[in-house]
Amino acid sequence: MTMTNKLELGVNIDHIANIRQARFTPYPDILDAITIIEEAGADAITLHLREDRRHIQDADVYAVRKHLKTRMNLEMAATDEMVAIAKDVMPEDVCVVPEKREELTTEGGLDIIAQFDRVQRVTQSLNDVGINVSLFIEPDIEQIKRIPDIGAPKIELHTGTYANTTGAEREVEFQRIVAATEFADSLGIQVNAGHGLDYDNTHEVAMIPQIRELNIGHAMIARAIFVGIEAATREMLDIMRKAR
Numbered sequence: 001m002t003m004t005n006k007l008e009l010g011v012n013i014d015h016i017a018n019i020r021q022a023r024f025t026p027y028p029d030i031l032d033a034i035t036i037i038e039e040a041g042a043d044a045i046t047l048h049l050r051e052d053r054r055h056i057q058d059a060d061v062y063a064v065r066k067h068l069k070t071r072m073n074l075e076m077a078a079t080d081e082m083v084a085i086a087k088d089v090m091p092e093d094v095c096v097v098p099e100k101r102e103e104l105t106t107e108g109g110l111d112i113i114a115q116f117d118r119v120q121r122v123t124q125s126l127n128d129v130g131i132n133v134s135l136f137i138e139p140d141i142e143q144i145k146r147i148p149d150i151g152a153p154k155i156e157l158h159t160g161t162y163a164n165t166t167g168a169e170r171e172v173e174f175q176r177i178v179a180a181t182e183f184a185d186s187l188g189i190q191v192n193a194g195h196g197l198d199y200d201n202t203h204e205v206a207m208i209p210q211i212r213e214l215n216i217g218h219a220m221i222a223r224a225i226f227v228g229i230e231a232a233t234r235e236m237l238d239i240m241r242k243a244r
């Protein structure tokens, strides 16, 4: 199904807001960061409005919407509150993620088999207003089989397990991502990937030709401490380009 070999980068800016919220200062300014990230060549800005508002705030979502020049990928839980906000903000893309208050970060994909009705309702409601929905799921064939019934045009495969393993186990995880990507692509679903990707492992995932977008945050913001966000973005784009 894949028509293009282009691989896009969505930069997750939650981690910049994390630093700001640690002291409730106006800095670091996420809009200034977005300008630099976009000028460095990123294709999209990803942000997660969590139920507990631990990093991105409601006002940020509206300010980013007005400010950005590329594409907004809003990550959110499958709740009525978030659907209402998304319909008001109108991001180009929404990535529906599972959310638990006590977790450090999103720890795994949505179980769309267990939550089929809710996820289908949220997806259709966003589809109806023209927002592209992506479902953040594990690289699991049984989950992917249900995507056509849910009606989401895209999925984002959770790469966190792959990123957190080593050796033979990591190769098994990598092959799960390859198989899931090929299967989803054969069903006409756009495949994105993200979580735990860094300057060492992104190359391998970027080599999977059907993957269309990577969403990366933590490693890039950590790298920016040493080289700045512009160089951190360019370095990641360079890794992705070399893999294609």
Ligand code: PXP
Pocket (backbone or CB within 6 Å): 012, 014, 048, 075, 095, 097, 105, 106, 136, 156, 193, 194, 195, 196, 197, 215, 216, 217, 218, 219
């Ligand atoms: N994709 C999704 C759906 C996520 O929830 C996150 C983390 O916020 C990312 C990508 C980026 O993960 P990381 O910060 O580990 O690069």
